[in-house]
Amino acid sequence: MDFFSALDISASGLAAERTRVDVATSNLANAESTRGADGTPYKRLDPVLEAQPFNAALEQGTGVKVSGVVQDNTPGRQVYSPGHPDADAQGFITLPNVDPVHEMVNLMSASRAYDANASAVDTLKGMAQRALDIAK
């Protein structure tokens, strides 16, 4: 393990948490979108995180990567709104399956985890500085 591999590990954590924030905000922004790209209501997305061992034989640290973003296909809530352009024959519209509370919790947890990774980077930079100070 050298300083830069350890920094790479924390960087992978920062990138993954940022993706979680991106996905949660996109879900929140589309909480009422009754029409997606294919004309059906928006379906909420979920990032899939995967531990990624560093490949070099001696380095045992484990980074993280977002291996994909999957669609959550649970059905959305139906609301009676006959005047709506997307209403069906019975006057119901299907809202996205987004639960704002759930997304806010995801958002906060991702943001805290982002902070934790940023603080790990800071700590590591401090250690590198101490190592450089040896030569002072």
Place this chain on the structure above:
Amino acid sequence: MDIFDKTLTHLEQALDLRLERQGLLAGNVANAATPGYVPKDIDFRSALAQAESANNAGPATAHATEQLGTAPGFDGNRVDLDRAMVALAQNALQYDASAKVVQKKLAILSYVASDGNG
């Protein structure tokens, strides 16, 4: 007593292992939300003893073991972010302490080398 005794070598090994551990702990923090992830750590004391007896050239390394201490969350993740952050800070402080000792050790050598006028 040799002026270049084993102290610096031991401190070097300690710094290597502390850095190794820091990388593992950073990996635990990075995987705080990864389903099924089990945090990893090294036992610093036994790793240092092993490095000292092995007397290998090159940086000291240690084998990481999975830490099953914390109960898994509903997604099987066993990282306790609070503990992980504390371990991270603690390990960094201990790294700093070892680095400081190296610095002092070299300062002593430099003082001696300059006939006590350093």
